Amino acid sequence: MRFTTEKIKLIIQVLEQAVSEHRGWLNDWHRSLIFGQPLASTCFLKDSYRKCGFGQWYYSQSSPILSDHSVFILIGQIHRDLHNKAFVLADKIKHYGTISIKDYDFFIAKEQDFSKKIFDLRDELREVLFEIDPLTDIFNRQAFFRILSYEYERASRTGQPCCICMVDLDHFKAINDTYGHLVGDRVLRAVAHYLTGKLRPYDSMCRYGGEEFLICLPNTKLDKAKKIVNRLRIGLLSLPIDLDNDKQVKITASFGIAKMAINITINDNIIRADEALYAAKYGGRNQAIAYEEIRPALKNARRNVK
Structure with a gap:
């Protein structure tokens, strides 16, 4: 809900x-x-x-x-x-x-x-x-850290797996440049609505910034997380976003997944998901890559792919 x-x-x-x-x-x-x-x-x-x-x-x-x-x-x-x-x-x-x-x-x-x-x-x-982002009606970045802190503490205490996923819309700047920022806002709302509607009841998501979203998948191993994320990614391919001229704009997104590690900080875990996202974009976009899968040369690389 x-x-x-x-x-x-x-x-x-x-x-x-x-x-x-x-x-x-x-x-x-x-x-x-x-x-x-x-x-x-x-x-x-x-x-x-x-x-x-x-x-x-x-x-x-x-x-x-x-x-x-x-x-x-x-x-x-x-x-x-x-x-x-x-x-x-x-x-x-x-x-x-x-x-x-x-x-x-x-x-x-x-x-x-x-x-x-x-x-x-x-x-x-x-x-x-x-705590709610007024544009997308999902958690904002500040509020989401409270959720991540809870899941991090629970994973540390119980040993239960947890994964986080960074999502970035592909070529979003081109959408804003072509159709205007009002359409861009409509795209962000549609994507947020779709993703939250397809997540499990105990999953959570926030708008991390701009066209980026961050998802938390508690009690989820990496292989299961990748299946969930790929299902979301494929669903976005057919998500209809109507324009005022009876046309539609199509979007894709890239996903970076990281298994939450308790021997590093929450911010470092987010950095890992962000690096996996960079690898997904560098590799051609519209794909999901886990941090554990990316080549060493791409780890810690500067994000310059949009």
Whole structure:
């Protein structure tokens, strides 16, 4: 599932609107308590947590960005407890005309906990926005290093194999020069969408820079990684990228693969994948080469093939 910047922005917007509506319910409750006005009928409903604006939004969520999120689930529990407490207090006010300070303080503590968790979730979603490349809607380079660090540590601890792959679009400058940068952007988005859609659920990818992408393939031996990468490479050959004049532009890409080694740094592993990519381009492009396969003369060579 691809979590695009637009999806996340929309969730933040709707979340803030739902919280605003919930504050309206809370303000009405306080006015009734302070000024002795009758409480709204919804306060006496045992499922009032589903009836308020926030509840209607919360229980209609189907987005995996939220529905499986631990903080989102906790927010639902706190929100339900908050309304259940409001129901109990409303019943006491109805029968006795007042409530105890202890009951009120408990209710306020629940409300403050609810608000804090909401803001925590909103702030976390905002942080996610900074980890996504706005053009391609995949991880940016900075965020991807966190993923690579985790996989590097896991490979070091468990001995499980992991491979990384550097991808570079062939002759991308010619596409920009011929069709313009807007078409170039369209190509980058199409390629990112295609590759992420064909990767396994536990694989990950980032835009490394320009027309370069970096893929991480956990729990994957080198021979398996090469099969996966070649499948991606062949798929790109038939990827349709439509132009505004009813024509299509075709693209190919070169792939450099490296088995993650734990006796060198993450950056050095990336350099190995980059050197394998150079070898793929030097050898004619539109191919996948592993670092372990390249000739010694090409290792550590300066990249001057585009």
